[in-house]
Amino acid sequence: MNKQKLFVFCLDALCSSDIEYMKTLKNFSTIFETGSYVEHVEPVYPSITYVCHTSIITGKYPMNHGVNQNEKVARGKLHSPWFTMKNDVQADTLLDIAARNGLTTCSISWPVSGGANYDLNMPMIVPYMYKGYQPEQFLENTASAELLEKYFWNHGRYIKGEDRSLDLFTMALAPDIIRDYEQPDVMLVKMCDLDTIRHNYGVYHEKTKEQLRKHDEEFGVLLESIKRYGDFDNTNFIILGDHGQTDVDLVLNFNVLLKQHGFLRLNEDGSLQDYDALCHSNGLSAWIELKDPNDVAMKQKVHEFLLSLKEDPEINLRYIFTKEEAEIQFKLTGPFDFVIEGEGAISFNEDWSGDRIFGKKKRGDKKIGEGSHGGLPHKKETTTFIASGPAIKPGVVVDKGLMVDEAVTMAYMLGLEMKDTDGNLIKEILR
Incomplete structure (x- = not known):
């Protein structure tokens, strides 16, 4: 043979x-x-x-x-x-x-x-x-x-x-x-x-x-x-x-949302001063990182905030996984405390500038382009x-x-x- x-x-x-x-x-x-x-x-x-x-x-x-x-x-x-x-x-x-x-x-x-x-x-x-x-x-x-x-x-x-x-x-x-x-x-x-x-x-x-x-x-x-x-x-x-x-329907400026709810604070020049929670984009999903994962009270506060967004018809988050759930369900570990994803084709932008919760698609961008990926496997x-x-x-x-x-x-x-x-x-x- x-x-x-x-x-x-x-x-x-x-x-x-x-x-x-x-x-x-x-x-x-x-x-x-x-x-x-x-x-x-x-x-x-x-x-x-x-x-x-x-x-x-x-x-x-x-x-x-x-x-x-x-x-x-x-x-x-x-x-x-x-x-x-x-x-x-x-x-x-x-x-x-x-x-x-x-x-x-x-x-x-x-x-x-x-x-x-x-x-x-x-x-x-x-x-x-x-x-x-x-x-x-x-x-x-x-x-x-x-x-x-x-x-x-x-x-x-x-x-x-x-x-x-x-x-x-x-x-x-x-x-x-x-x-x-x-x-x-x-x-x-x-x-x-x-x-x-x-x-x-x-x-x-x-x-x-x-x-x-x-x-x-x-x-x-x-x-x-x-x-x-x-x-x-x-x-x-x-x-x-x-x-x-x-195909991306909406771009969600999630760090702006965190800023508006007091989880993220900026210096006068727009740079990051301090944070309790920060969003890292994967395109159609995102990681939420806590500055101090051992702060049980803050972890609970952030979790409750994320859960409230599932009931918000404007934001319409569909999936919220804790770090432990992500490891069990997807064999995924990393420097994050929550993984989030939208109901439809919502792409997550990391920019924290301005006050607009929803942003614009950026043609060709790997995270917020006309098309994107990074969401759930199925x-x-x-x-x-x-x-x-x-x-x-x-x-x-x-x-x-x-x-x-x-x-x-x-x-x-x-x-x-x-x-x-x-x-x-x-x-x-x-x-």
Whole structure:
């Protein structure tokens, strides 16, 4: 029996509702025709990019892999550095297991992979707001030196300047790596632009179809690269998303609300003077942090305030979880004391300036854009998991699945076992 390989093509913000259109596209359709899929994959909570990508390749919930938000949220600070380095991940990844079993590994533009001990690694680590001309400063000592030396002189131009594009950089690298390294045994390729389009224009805007078509063309290039230079017949192909998105109805300036009720106090210049409770946004959900979690009276006061907002028809909070409830229900821990979420598509803004409780959507913003995510795993839109290859049965459609099931299932395709995960095999699709 020939050794099987794994190729993962991850589309940020791929929604279950995209499936029918994907079936009409030249290259994606070949995977549907020969493979199987899970239509509705529930992400982990909060359903944001770095948390979900880490769960995809560890098979664990946030409290068990250590990446609980995009940012390393710190008490008393609204903005913190992002999770970027592989040593932030407190669990084995699929690629770690593969490497221990003698397989070659490659990761391109995958979050929280800086400094990973993979054979070939180009992490998603250049800050997305960076528009300068020296992105290599973020890649030195975090990406594989071999890849930087071999390709950055030519392809680095794609991630420089005002019109920088990580997807163009990724798509310049990936075919070259497949050719020059005869297709690594396990290869992850992550694309960002569908998520960007949805943050800018909304979930169902016509531009999302344009972007899916671009991703289909990109996938076609990678398929052809593997046909020419790799082992196509013995490769299991995966197309998956990290989360869906939801069209935002309202933007709630929750720190303004806390300020108005005396839980947050500002200096004359508008900077934070002191607080009893502070809101950290996850997009469609938010964390409420207490300055002193041991102050039982204040904790009760804040909890009662939050509960009162469930009865307020203007605010209309739907979900309020204590720290303990979040750990039990979602296996989520972190520097928070409550997790809150709205009835509808309410996006949470962290800004405490002004007196307006409701704000405006900001096109393209990762938290308060036209589309957003970060809400409860079961809420629309979910994402999906599509597979085709020698380890996959054809023609099976599974209605619902869990994101933590994906790593153990992909390991099985390689003849490997991932132990001590939170997930289970998606047996229905496996030969």
